[in-house]
Amino acid sequence: MSAVMNTGFLPPELLRIIFAVVCAIVIVFGNAVVMGYLERKLAGRFQRRPGPMEVGFHGILQLAVDGVKLVGKQLIVPKQTDKVLYRLAPIISFAPAIMPLVVIPFSPKLQGRDFDVGLIFILAVVAINVLAILIAGWSSNNKYSLLGAMRSVAQNVAYEIPMLLTLLSVILVTGTFSLRGIVEAQSGGAWFIFLMPVAFLIFFAATLAETNRAPFDLPEAESELTAGFMTEFSGMGFSLFFMAEYTYMFIACSLTVILFLGGWSGPPLPYGEYTSALWFFAKVYALLLTMIWIRWTFPRVRFDQLLNFCWKYLVPFSLVHLLVTAVVLKL
Amino acid sequence: MESKDSVIAAFKKIPVTVEEVQFAQRGYHLEITLEAGQLRAFAELLRTGNFYLSFVSGLHLATGIEVSYQFANYGFPCRLLANVGVDADNSVPTIADIFQGANWHERETKDFYGVIFRDHPNLKPLLLAEDMEDLKPLLKKEKTLKDRAGISRTEPEAQPTPAVKEDA
Amino acid sequence: MKEYFALIFTGGKSLIVGMMITLRELFRPVVTVQYPREKLPISPNYRGHTILIRDDEKPLKHRCISCKMCERECPSNCIDLAGEKREGVKGMVLIKYRLDFTKCSLCGTCVEICPTDALDFSNEYQHVGFSREDFHYDLLAMVEEEEK
């Protein structure tokens, strides 16, 4: 990238961005496949059963086969649904999922474009998903989906606040919103998880709720609302939601890694500039596995308990935490 | 109402014929025959004790349809079966407002026997479909009907029960 | 205020304990059996569909004297058998024994009531068919096939 290549009519910077977006898409689909496979295999293993074994060696091709099935399925649009919004919802949910990957610094060299407001950009983009779920719930004209959509709006709005507050305590220390800046601030091995473990826990709980996962998966509560806002979607609509959920999980975990686990920093590797991305992916996938682990252990929280937990426990604690960091910084 | 005898004593107030029955042979303690008019008073009396309604079941006899109510007691073993003859227009007063559990039992008995429970909250079919209202499946045909004597236990000595006693 | 914090610690501890259990279960061997590849041994007393017992001493290779006791006693009358009188042979000869397994409730009345103990349960549990008739088993044909 550094040497000026003869790029014909395209300015090198634009080429770089196009290449980054292509990498982002590859990561999104790769992550969806890997996560889908890991989720089924681990879910099986937790329940003392082997998980998918039929297709390919130990079910490796299971996700590919599922993809073909989902793509092949007929797109059924129920009669009284709002046609335009019904088709738009999955797209609105999945499209913004790719944008944050351009900003995330996988390794010192591997980063699409570093904004100095990278963090705010990611949060803004992730917030669109709430809108998509609301549109999906409203447009599929089904009482269960509407209930699921209402729940997810309240849940995402509620958990945005502790997430931002804990972010602020990190920003207070690093002083910059640029993701690269945050990671460099932790490069000396002083990861923020050691400085503020409580902030890490609060942030991780908030991301769980943001991505509708584990004990907070009320919007698509199987046993009450059949499949929540995704009830009326089948085929590609459902698979877009499915991939969007995994991509948002990936983004949430990578944010946690960048903020608290020191991004790409780790014991040096050959070609450090590029290969330290392995540390980044290792940490992200460790967090993703914990998310899966949590999902297959705990029952679902009731809706009012979910909000109580946020307003009575997470928000006060993150406020106090913010105060404490501010005071400590001043000393 | 702490013991079976106090229960029998309490029944003296509403004149009902109470017959004490051998539990080992019949599976319940008291057999009571009532008129439809006394049913509500009987239920209210039981409501004061520690009784609960076990079931309401119909019975199609030659002499007409009979409804039997079985109550049992949480405190001491006292299971009683009250048989009530149905009034002329095939109806019996409801006890759904005294024992709310009777609501569904009565609806089911109406499904199967067509017994009308007077001023029952909603007497729509419960187990049968709405359009099968007058199916009344458990009513018997003329020739298989028996009267009360036909189904009551004749004394064992008079007619030795065909079953071979286990002679171990 | 006190139970506010107590709840956090007890709650947190119970969450951790729960996760430790699933983690321990994660590394334990798999319990389930991969059905088409591995098959569990079926207990000999398993009640599959009824069959006529093969009995080589008997001329007809089975003991049924087509007395139709089982046909009469079957609660869901799924047995349909026919016998005929052949000269020179004592008693009836069974020519047709059809069992409609779609209606059979495996109650075992026919097996118990048979005077010559000609019936028994098979260990067959993999019933596959595309139409109802696939489950109308012809027990007489099954007994005769056995000898080949």
Next chain:
Amino acid sequence: MTTRAEKGEQRYVLNMGPQHPSTHGVLRVILEMEGEYVMDPQPVLGYGHRMHEKMAECRSWPNFLPNAARMDYLAALIYNHGYVGVVERLAGIEATPRAEYIRVITSELNRLQSHLLWLGVLVLDLGAFTPIMYTFEDREKILDILEDVTGSRLTYCYMRVGGVVRDIDDKFVERTREYIKWQRSRMPMYDKLVTGNIIFRKRIEQIGEFSPDMARRYGLTGPVLRGTGIPYDIRRAEPYSVYPEFDFEIPTETSGDCMAAYLVRVREIEQSLRILEQALDKLPDGPFMAKVPKKLKLPAGDACYTVESPRGELVYHLIGDGSDTPYRMKIRVPSFSNLSLLPELCSGMLLSDLCACMGSLDLVIPEIDR
């Protein structure tokens, strides 16, 4: 506070339809909802109605046995035991002591696998997918043991008038003892994984108030009743078969909510194990089938036989008229009365609590519809 109705907001009707993940069978509950709150749940029955009582009137005594097992497939042996008991009581036939012991042993095993399935399904309704797989692992062990002696795994036809079809051998006894040890070692794990879990406790505690008075008015029986503090268990209140010869406690709770029903059932698993142990120790020898005429004709008269099924009190009321088919057979099913209190219990509750309540009522729908 002004209710929503006054503010002109309508209630909407949500259909927890015949096919819904948490009704475990074909039950439909019509919910009048205000937002997330269920204002008036009305169960609609009859989707699985097969008119067993009419079938009983047309079938001879031994032929009704497969029906008895198909009313409540989770307690088939207990339903067999009830039917066979009422016929023996009317006919005056005595089953042999060994047969009675075998009946108690198989019924307790049946109760255990029903409670285990209930435990897994309740936690599944609340959102945890893993515990049900562990309870299924335990349950498979019971099904294998019962398959060996009865020949089937779910709907059994094992008991006959006067005894049982096949004797239990030493392999059965030894496998059952092994199972008892295994189950006892598993219970602490369930305690830690489910009972101790803060999320599970918060979803279950103080949900649904079953008061003793409500129990009397609705005819509630079974573990839910014992959760309200009334120690009423047919095996102790009206002992039948050989239950008086075992000593076991009746676990009761006093708080009368879903958590109480949960704790009672979990402790009942331990009690059933204890009964099994004592029954295996005192198993007498002798014939397992009494001499009963092939063509059974019962005298006229009526008889009742009450049995403790995992969901409550099961009563067979049989009226015979001397022929070989009953004149009238009434089957009182516990879940029928247990479910009838749903409208009073769950109005004003959240939707997720309604699922928790229905889970703790341990409903089996074909039993309710008969």
